[in-house]
Amino acid sequence: MESFLNVERMRLVGGNLALDFLNSRAGPPEGPPDDDALTGSPALIAWSAYAGALDQTEAAALRRTAERDPQAAGDAFARALRTRDHLDDLFRALAAGRDPSADALARLRDDEADALAHARLDREGAFAWTWREDRTLDRPVRQVVHAAVELLTTGTLDRIKGCGGCRFLFYDESKNRSRRWCSMDDCGTTEKIRRYVAARRTRTAR
Ligand SMILES: [Zn+2]
Incomplete structure (x- = not known):
């Protein structure tokens, strides 16, 4: 699938790796997404490096692994997309003030058990x-x-919220929890222009 999104120019505005992963799809706040930066295994690896989850050496090694075994790479990519769908449902429910389903939480538990089975405890301060x-x-x-x-x-x-102007999710770390936009440079600006145009129209109408 073609995408107009560039995986290495995505705005990382989620404040959390998982929310940024969900933000690899673009579109309006409601309804289905209309673009997807994750077009295949190479895009997924590039995104991970861009988001800081892999360093460049690790990303290069993973790319070689994927090239050696395209079938395995395709399968892993399909699993990643399924996980993204599940996490998307879960966090979108929370952002709307609803509880995620018991199924979604059970699935996340299983995914986390798999993740930890492949992890290591390293001393990094704590x-x-x-x-x-x-x-x-x-x-x-x-x-x-x-x-x-x-x-x-x-x-x-x-503090887990959805942008008022697009489908991006973010963790609102503002002091008074007043953040409404994924970014002031994008949806925030669009909203400011919209209000300005509306105000001018009202003035002209008077
Ligand atoms: Zn937005």
Whole structure:
């Protein structure tokens, strides 16, 4: 599939790896997405490196693995897209103030069990889960799954929001929880222009 989105120019505005992963699709706030930056296994690996989940050496090694076994790469990519769909439902429910389904949470638990089975506890100040030893093509999505669980278990849930102008989700870290847009440069500006035009129309009508 062709995409007009460039995986290495995506706006990382989610404030969390899992939310940024969901933001790899673009479109209006409601209804189906209309573009997808993840066009295949190479795009997924490029996105992971861009989002900081892989360093350049790890990304290059993963690309070679994918080239050696396109079938396995395709399967891992399909799993990543399915996980993205599930996480999308789950976080979109939360952003709308609804509880995710029991099925969605059970699936996330299974995905997290798989992710942790391939992780290692490394000392980074405190100990943290890392996937440095995971050389498999599922590593990118495992890191995303773990970020999703961390957000659910340690985040403030009503800070998980959807942009008013597009389908992007983000974690609102503003002091008074007043963030409404994925980015002031995009949807925020569009809204400012819309209000300006509406105000001018009202003035002209008087
Ligand atoms: Zn937006």
